[in-house]
Amino acid sequence: MEYEMRIPPGTPSKLVEEVMEKYDKLEFKQTEQGPVIVGEKQDLEGAQDIIIRGLNQRIKELEDK
Numbered sequence: 572m573e574y575e576m577r578i579p580p581g582t583p584s585k586l587v588e589e590v591m592e593k594y595d596k597l598e599f600k601q602t603e604q605g606p607v608i609v610g611e612k613q614d615l616e617g618a619q620d621i622i623i624r625g626l627n628q629r630i631k632e633l634e635d636k
Contacts, residue, residue: 575600575607576615579622586625590618 578587590608591597594617597610608618 572612573609574612574615575602575609576619577604578606578608579626580605582622582626583629586622589625590621593621594618 587599587606587608591599594610594614597608597614597618600607600609608615610618
């Protein structure tokens with residue numbers, strides 16, 4: 572079964588590219604509600620981990636300035 576996961580606003584395209592390269596079964600779609608990634612639950616969970624880790628790293632970089 573396929574699920575959709577919304578990409579959080581402000582997520583760098585580099586992170587989305589990293590996710591799409593690592594999980595080749597995922598599909599990127601633009602919807603009226605914003606961009607989403609479509610795929611199997613376990614792949615989306617892995618993608619979510621990458622996105623969260625990347626966003627947290629970026630926040631830490633900005634806090635250190």
